[in-house]
Each structure stands twice: as C-alpha cells, then as structure tokens.
Amino acid sequence: MIESFDIFKTTLWDMAKVVVLLFLGMYIIFAGVVIKQVANMNETLDFGLGYAIKLVAIFHFCFAVFVFVFSFLIL
C-alpha cells in the first residue's frame, strides 16, 4: 500500500515537472513574441525610447530562458 502511494507520488511530481516545463516553454515563445511586438510598436511609433523598451523585452526573453534551464535542472 505504502509502495503504491510512493509510486503515485513520484508520478504526480513527474507530471508536475512536465507541466511546469511545458508552461515555461510556452512562456519562452511568449517572450519571443513580446520582442517582435515591441519591434512592431517601435516601427509604428518612434518616440526615442524604443531601444530601452526593446532592451527590456530582450532581458525578459533571456530571463525566461534562464528560468526554463534552471527549472529543468532543479526539478
């Protein structure tokens, strides 16, 4: 009984790991889209601070990749 509970527990956390990694993978795609979106926005409206906004978007993308790798290693 205890063994089967342990197996269930392991499977549950494995599934959770897959779900989290899937989510983070989707988040990386989202962060990439944000970069593209900012580029489009800067193309449409330029008010001199486009580079700063783009830098934030790139930093956000790098952070998303870092979190994915970190989660993959830690979980």
Added chain:
Amino acid sequence: MPVVYNAKKDDVDLKSQKKPFGVQEEATTDKLIKKDNISGENGKTHKDLDLKTTKSKDNVTSRAGLFSTYCINPRNVNFYHKDSHEKIILLLRRHLITNVPWAVIAFCMLIAPFFFSLLNFTEMIPWEFKTVFVIVWYMITIAFVLEEFLGWLYHVNIITDERIMEIDFVNLIYREITDANIDQIQDVTVEMGGIWRTIFKFGDVVIQTAGEVPKIRFEAVPDPDSVAKILRDLRVEEEQEKLEGRVR
C-alpha cells in the same frame, strides 16, 4: 484676432528652460498662433515672454518622455506613414491614473506568494517545486505588467496639422491604426464624468468624421477641453487654408 489656446504639458523645454514634471503651463503652436502668448509662473508678463518666444516660436516644443500623456509639439516623435511636411501638434496618451487598477493587481500579485507560504498545505510540496512555482508566479506578474504597460505606452492619439490618428495595440498580434483628415472632422464632443475624471481632469474626446471610420475616440486623455479647442482651431485654420487655396 490671435488664436490662442491654453494647455497643460508634462515636460516642456522652452529655450533650454526645463520645467518639472506635471507643471501646468500655457503653450502655443506656431501653426495656430499669429502672435505668441506664453505665461510662466514666475511673474513674467505675457509681453516679456512675447519678446522671447516670437523670435523662436518653432522652438516651443516638448520632449515626449516615457510617462508623457499630453505633449505639445513633440520633437522626438515619429510615426508610420508620416508625411515629410507633416507636423505633430499633440501627442496624447491615457491619463496616468488609468494605470492604477492594473498596478494594484500587479502589487497584489507581487505580495501573494508571502501569503501562500503561510498556508499549511505548502508543507507537502517539495522545496524545488516551491522555488519554481514562486519564480513562475513572478514571471506571470512580469508578463502582466509588461503587457499592460506596453498597451498603455503605445496606445497613442496624435494630432498633426493634417490629420488625427489613433494608434492602438489591442493585443500581442493585433495593431489598429485609425486616421482622419482634419477637414473630415464634423463634430467634436468632450465626455467627462465621474469622480476620478473630474478630480484628475481627464476624459474622452469623441470625434465624428466624414471618413470611413465614422467615430474616433481619444480615451481618457488629460485636459480634453483643450484638446477639443486645438481641434476646433485646426479646423478653422484648415477652412482658412481652403479659402486661400493653400491646401496641400
């Protein structure tokens, strides 16, 4: 008869004299004004300032910053499909106060993990998952803030000497640009109601046009009365140009 309008600006650089954020000031555009009238808050008379500004009315410009919501003659703004001779008279964004609702939500999201940690059921979650969940939670918060902020920053209303424009990024992949020529404007309505709009002096400017898009709405812009006045002056100016045969 000189055509004059008064307006509030976020930041103005008038002859290298920088004004602090939020200072109210009267300003003029060279297109509208035959004789400049600019009053400062330091006891300078209109006459004193006339001497300074008449010579340099093209210099009466402001710089659109990250948080500018009402920017007259912005010198650092350019937009898609802008004609080379076209001059931007006014750049508008929604009033800063309209960001408060999502800022409050973001703040709640920011402090939420501290309250979750107080709950008993978190004891049975392995520490690795706890760490990752907290990071993921903050990533969602960052995404939320980024989207809301970008949505506010790039949703602008532009008035040029030729047309009015609304640029809106509805979501990640949808961009909407609406424009109408000044001479197509039929009616301008100012809608300003409610406690917050009255206190912070912002509202909607609804512009009915004879173009394909019958109605353009400048949402929650600061000082909508002066915006309506600028539009009215531009229409008069456009009519005058038509009569004189100076239409581009």
